[in-house]
Amino acid sequence: MAITRRNLLKASACGGALLACGNSAQAARRMELAPSALGILYDSTLCIGCQACMVGCKQANNMGPDPADNNQTWDNPSDLSSRTLTVIQKYEQGNGRQHNQEEDGFAFIKLQCMHCADPACVSACPVSAMTKDKKTGIVSYNKKACIGCRYCQIACPYNIPQFEWDKPLPQIVKCELCHHLIAKGSISACCTACPTGASLFGPVDLLRQEAHRRLLYRAGQYYDFPLHDIRAARTVSQPAAKYKAHLFGEKELGGSQVMMLSAVDFQKLGMPELPDESYASMTENIQHTLYKGMFLPIALLGGLVYFVKKNAENHHNDE
Amino acid sequence: MTSENAKPLGSKILSWQFLVLLAIFSISAFFIAKRFMLGLGAVTNMNDGYPFGIWIAIDVVIGTAFACGGYTMALLVYVANRGQYHPLVRPALMASVFGYTLAGVSVFIDIGRYWQMYNMFLPKYANPNSVMLEVGLCIATYTLVLWIEFSPVFLEKFGAKKAEKVLHKVLFFFIALGVLLPTMHQSSLGTLMVIAGYKLSPLWQTELLPLLFLLSAISMGYGVVICEGTIASTEFNTPKETRILSKIAKVMDISLVIFLVIRFGDLLRRGALPQAFNGDLVSNMFLLENGLLISAVILLFSSRLRATAYGQYAGALLLLAGAALFRYNTYIIGFNPGTGHSYFPAVGEIMITLGIISLELMAYLIFIKTLPVLPSRRKVKMATG
Numbered sequence: 001m002a003i004t005r006r007n008l009l010k011a012s013a014c015g016g017a018l019l020a021c022g023n024s025a026q027a028a029r030r031m032e033l034a035p036s037a038l039g040i041l042y043d044s045t046l047c048i049g050c051q052a053c054m055v056g057c058k059q060a061n062n063m064g065p066d067p068a069d070n071n072q073t074w075d076n077p078s079d080l081s082s083r084t085l086t087v088i089q090k091y092e093q094g095n096g097r098q099h100n101q102e103e104d105g106f107a108f109i110k111l112q113c114m115h116c117a118d119p120a121c122v123s124a125c126p127v128s129a130m131t132k133d134k135k136t137g138i139v140s141y142n143k144k145a146c147i148g149c150r151y152c153q154i155a156c157p158y159n160i161p162q163f164e165w166d167k168p169l170p171q172i173v174k175c176e177l178c179h180h181l182i183a184k185g186s187i188s189a190c191c192t193a194c195p196t197g198a199s200l201f202g203p204v205d206l207l208r209q210e211a212h213r214r215l216l217y218r219a220g221q222y223y224d225f226p227l228h229d230i231r232a233a234r235t236v237s238q239p240a241a242k243y244k245a246h247l248f249g250e251k252e253l254g255g256s257q258v259m260m261l262s263a264v265d266f267q268k269l270g271m272p273e274l275p276d277e278s279y280a281s282m283t284e285n286i287q288h289t290l291y292k293g294m295f296l297p298i299a300l301l302g303g304l305v306y307f308v309k310k311n312a313e314n315h316h317n318d319e
Numbered sequence: 320m321t322s323e324n325a326k327p328l329g330s331k332i333l334s335w336q337f338l339v340l341l342a343i344f345s346i347s348a349f350f351i352a353k354r355f356m357l358g359l360g361a362v363t364n365m366n367d368g369y370p371f372g373i374w375i376a377i378d379v380v381i382g383t384a385f386a387c388g389g390y391t392m393a394l395l396v397y398v399a400n401r402g403q404y405h406p407l408v409r410p411a412l413m414a415s416v417f418g419y420t421l422a423g424v425s426v427f428i429d430i431g432r433y434w435q436m437y438n439m440f441l442p443k444y445a446n447p448n449s450v451m452l453e454v455g456l457c458i459a460t461y462t463l464v465l466w467i468e469f470s471p472v473f474l475e476k477f478g479a480k481k482a483e484k485v486l487h488k489v490l491f492f493f494i495a496l497g498v499l500l501p502t503m504h505q506s507s508l509g510t511l512m513v514i515a516g517y518k519l520s521p522l523w524q525t526e527l528l529p530l531l532f533l534l535s536a537i538s539m540g541y542g543v544v545i546c547e548g549t550i551a552s553t554e555f556n557t558p559k560e561t562r563i564l565s566k567i568a569k570v571m572d573i574s575l576v577i578f579l580v581i582r583f584g585d586l587l588r589r590g591a592l593p594q595a596f597n598g599d600l601v602s603n604m605f606l607l608e609n610g611l612l613i614s615a616v617i618l619l620f621s622s623r624l625r626a627t628a629y630g631q632y633a634g635a636l637l638l639l640a641g642a643a644l645f646r647y648n649t650y651i652i653g654f655n656p657g658t659g660h661s662y663f664p665a666v667g668e669i670m671i672t673l674g675i676i677s678l679e680l681m682a683y684l685i686f687i688k689t690l691p692v693l694p695s696r697r698k699v700k701m702a703t704g
Contacts, residue, residue: 079658079659080367081367082367120514120516122446123446123448123449123514124449124450124451124514125446125449125451126439126445126446126449126451126452126455127435127438127439127441127444127445127446127452128444128445128446129444143432144435145435145438145444146431146432146435146438147430147431147432147433147435147436147438147439148430148431148432148433148435149429149430149431149451150370150371150430150431151370151449151451151511153367153370154370154371154512154514154515154518155514155515157516157517157518159367159368159656159657159658161367162367163359163367163370163431164358164431165358165359165360165363165365165366165367166358166360166361167358168355168356168357168358169432169434170358170359170431170432171431171432172431270657272517272657273517274516274517279513279514279515279516280448280514282513282514282526283450283510283513283514284448286510286513286526286529287448287450287453287510290506290529291453297499297503300499300502301495301496301499304398304495304496304498304499305491305492305495307397307398307400307495308393308397308398308491308494308495308498309491309495311396311397311398311400311402312397312490312491312494314400314402315396315402315405
């Protein structure tokens with residue numbers, strides 16, 4: 001009797017081990033973007049580092065100056081914070097003279113929420129405070145739901161969500177693509193402010209087509225680059241730079257609605273090297289394997305109840 | 320859970336140890352007040368790159384593993400049917416009750432929007448994809464289950480015979496639940512970091528984190544039972560349990576070997592092992608972590624050493640240090656957001672963690688002195704504790 005029970009135990013222990021392992025046999029999921037998904041194409045080669053986008057962003061979102069960088073004269077934040085939703089950073093190498101050149105050159109990069117196709121923050125948040133809009137695909141934040149656990153910050157591969165560390169009643173702050181302006185028929189404030197077309201607003205499919213067009217441009221030749229909104233007629237004629245053949249945000253972690261082009265390697269600009277499969281889907285594979293319909297936990301509980309009841313009675317009788 | 324001759328120690332509560340703990344807790348109370356009045360930034364060094372600090376890594380992730388004594392003893396006594404370990408269940412359970420309850424307190428201090436903490440329990444906000452939700456709900460439920468499992472101690476103390484009888488009839492269900500829930504959330508504490516992706520060093524980042532966290536929790540649970548048993552018998556003059564603890568030490572050693580085989584098998588499979596010799600802080604902490612664990616395995620491998628109180632104690636301490644470091648490394652040291660942020664806990668932050676631990680130890684002292692928790696087969700002499 002004792003032996004069979006032990007064998008049973010071993011079997012259930014193996015089950016438990018399986019339960020803990022999960023499996024990655026499930027195919028990587030592919031999150032398709034809605035046809036009406038909105039986004040931004042940031043073309044680093046067109047960016048002159050004027051930071052008008054940052055000013056426009058702060059005005060549109062009622063953000064005060066950043067105390068971390070406050071030199072009393074002007075607001076010039078160097079990184080994202082709870083008061084800075086987007087920031088322009090500079091890459092510089094060697095003598096730093098040539099724009100859009102990796103060696104002896106410089107280039108800019110714009111940090112902001114990428115509005116991922118499969119956002120880690122949305123998957124991670126325990127209370128659904130992060131949501132992805134079904135139509136626009138915009139990832140927004142609901143402070144009524146948020147408990148302030150900051151797991152979205154751990155999860156975000158781009159370190160976008162920021163927390164109000166200096167407030168007794170804090171919240172998470174992130175770029176929401178100016179959805180309050182889009183609702184009124186306008187576009188993201190950073191794209192309205194950008195004078196060169198480096199930040200270009202529009203439907204993601206149009207932006208992707210535009211990006212692929214640019215990747216075929218011949219360096220040095222003049223082309224018409226749309227300004228502000230890809231659907232509007234305004235363009236500005238500029239020479240094309242020598243693009244890296246990489247549309248950042250097309251494949252990274254299943255893609256994102258904010259995409260970037262550059263003449264300098266993205267890792268040199270500070271962007272991480274990312275796989276095509278999102279970390280959120282890897283995690284959810286584990287979770288869903290273990291907890292689908294709560295079958296495994298309930299089965300395990302059934303087995304445990306049986307053994308505990310039996311053994312507790314045995315011990316009781318021994319006494 | 321029957322009484323097993325468990326008796327309150329009866330010695331006076333306000334010992335000098337207790338007063339020291341009380342002093343530490345008072346200092347932490349100042350910082351806790353400051354945190355709620357001025358915000359998290361006023362007392363902690365956490366930042367947007369390192370949003371998890373020691374309150375999560377130590378108080379919750381390591382603290383609940385130290386509180387796995389109740390879980391692992393229930394596994395041994397009720398699931399593996401080893402009734403001879405019964406006297407160890409009640410003290411182990413008590414350490415679990417405090418460990419989990421105070422992890423809950425730490426979470427309340429740590430989360431930014433604590434006044435909305437109950438949103439976790441509202442179905443309209445629930446996100447079934449979130450590992451954090453699973454961890455939160457599971458830990459909250461388990462804390463409740465632990466208090467129910469431990470409640471016979473109070474009923475015995477106050478002679479509530481009827482209630483004791485009723486509880487006894489349904490207790491098996493809570494014991495079973497008390498095995499299921501830690502299996503779930505201790506593994507999920509590992510899953511929690513999978514989504515951090517490249518931000519966690521390949522020395523720790525793996526889809527096997529849930530299995531590794533579960534196994535380390537089991538080893539740590541046995542380690543705590545051994546430490547607690549050894550300290551209680553020397554400090555409070557309760558009966559020596561060296562023989563029974565040597566068997567626990569063997570179980571602990573086996574669980575640790577399984578952990579290490581999977582850990583290194585996984586590191587080799589992913590080709591991450593060469594990074595252990597980079598010579599930087601991260602790789603050195605990896606070497607320290609595994610050095611401690613491997614020395615514990617070797618020490619406990621000797622049946623001669625395992626039979627002595629010192630051998631068991633040293634082995635358990637090495638294991639606890641190594642496994643705690645595994646968890647700390649996974650949450651803090653191996654984590655690098657790549658934004659140029661850095662993190663080392665602030666004084667206020669450390670004080671609050673120490674205060675929480677003091678609170679736990681004070682509660683432990685009060686409980687063993689006034690409630691029937693520790694086993695006693697003879698008249699207990701007055702102990703200094």
